[in-house]
Amino acid sequence: MASHAVSTTLRHHFASDEQQKDAATIGMWVFLVTEIMFFGGLFLAYFAYRQAYPAAFASASNKTNLWLGAANTTVLICSSLTMALAVHAASMGKKTLLVLFLIMTLLLGGAFLGVKAYEYHDKWVHHEIPGQHFECEGCEDAGHAPLFFSLYFAMTGLHATHMLIGFVILVILIVQAARGKFTEKWYTPIEMFGLYWHFVDIVWIFLFPLLYLIDRSHTGLK
Amino acid sequence: MSDHNEQHHIVPKSVYFAVFITLIAMTWVTAWVSTVDLGRLNIFVALSIAIFKASLVILFFMHVKYGTKLTKFTVLAGLYWLVLLLFIAMCDLWTRGWMGVPGR
Numbered sequence: 001m002a003s004h005a006v007s008t009t010l011r012h013h014f015a016s017d018e019q020q021k022d023a024a025t026i027g028m029w030v031f032l033v034t035e036i037m038f039f040g041g042l043f044l045a046y047f048a049y050r051q052a053y054p055a056a057f058a059s060a061s062n063k064t065n066l067w068l069g070a071a072n073t074t075v076l077i078c079s080s081l082t083m084a085l086a087v088h089a090a091s092m093g094k095k096t097l098l099v100l101f102l103i104m105t106l107l108l109g110g111a112f113l114g115v116k117a118y119e120y121h122d123k124w125v126h127h128e129i130p131g132q133h134f135e136c137e138g139c140e141d142a143g144h145a146p147l148f149f150s151l152y153f154a155m156t157g158l159h160a161t162h163m164l165i166g167f168v169i170l171v172i173l174i175v176q177a178a179r180g181k182f183t184e185k186w187y188t189p190i191e192m193f194g195l196y197w198h199f200v201d202i203v204w205i206f207l208f209p210l211l212y213l214i215d216r217s218h219t220g221l222k
Numbered sequence: 223m224s225d226h227n228e229q230h231h232i233v234p235k236s237v238y239f240a241v242f243i244t245l246i247a248m249t250w251v252t253a254w255v256s257t258v259d260l261g262r263l264n265i266f267v268a269l270s271i272a273i274f275k276a277s278l279v280i281l282f283f284m285h286v287k288y289g290t291k292l293t294k295f296t297v298l299a300g301l302y303w304l305v306l307l308l309f310i311a312m313c314d315l316w317t318r319g320w321m322g323v324p325g326r
Contacts, residue, residue: 022293026296029296029297032300033296033297033299036304037300040307041307044307044308048312048315069253070253077245078242081242083283084282088232088233088235091232191285194284195284198279198283199284202276202279205276205279208249209269209271210268212253213253213268214264215264217260
């Protein structure tokens with residue numbers, strides 16, 4: 001029996017560390033698949049209305065700031081890199097590096113949300129939030145432009161909500177990592193959070209071209 | 223099976239940096255190419271680049287390339303259902319105008 005009690009992080013209902021980690025990975029991916037379908041519904045709504053009102057979507061999309069969108073995509077990809085490097089540091093048992101990369105991930109995520117908040121404020125100032133005071137200056141088919149902005153706020157808002165949830169988990173992980181909870185033998189929470197963070201990055205990889213880049217050829221980079 | 227050994231596979235940092243540089247480059251390529259008038263092809267180019275970028279993230283950052291067969295199957299099953307959702311619904315919407323509706 002003593003041979004089974006080697007690892008302190010192995011729960012008794014798993015046969016080995018490998019099996020325990022496989023189970024966690026599958027569980028996390030099943031959760032992410034439900035998330036794919038969660039966002040999938042919004043993407044379907046987007047495609048359906050875009051093909052119904054292409055002119056309204058094109059001109060409303062050109063109200064977004066392409067430079068801010070591209071810069072924010074870059075920031076988020078940087079945070080994905082630091083997260084991947086955090087998992088790498090954890091797998092090597094390098095505690096200081098792990099904490100450092102997790103903090104960098106948190107800061108880059110914060111920069112992304114800061115830019116997003118600036119963009120939301122811009123939309124508020126320009127009356128581009130659907131409702132009583134909505135205006136879409138120079139928009140074609142302006143009657144259907146609120147549809148684009150409703151989807152813009154729903155999709156980027158749900159994405160930002162996921163990032164805020166990620167923040168809370170990141171802070172907990174940073175504290176746990178600093179206290180030395182993770183070793184090169186067991187860092188499953190770091191790896192599973194990495195999957196979540198990369199998933200959020202992938203959602204943005206699709207949101208950027210779909211919300212910012214429609215029909216830019218007629219207005220150019222501005 | 224080699225699955226067992228792949229569990230201990232630690233991805234070299236150079237792979238992460240190569241993926242990172244590709245992702246950044248493709249972000250600015252997709253931003254630039256959107257300003258070139260390709261007609262109806264614009265959306266397909268934008269989505270192809272996004273799918274390519276997402277594949278890189280899934281395979282390397284999320285370690286699916288080095289994962290077990292069951293992980294790969296789970297990911298593919300999820301993507302399959304997403305494609306069903308989008309494709310079947312869009313087939314309906316795209317083709318509605320193709321035939322006249324009697325009585326309208």
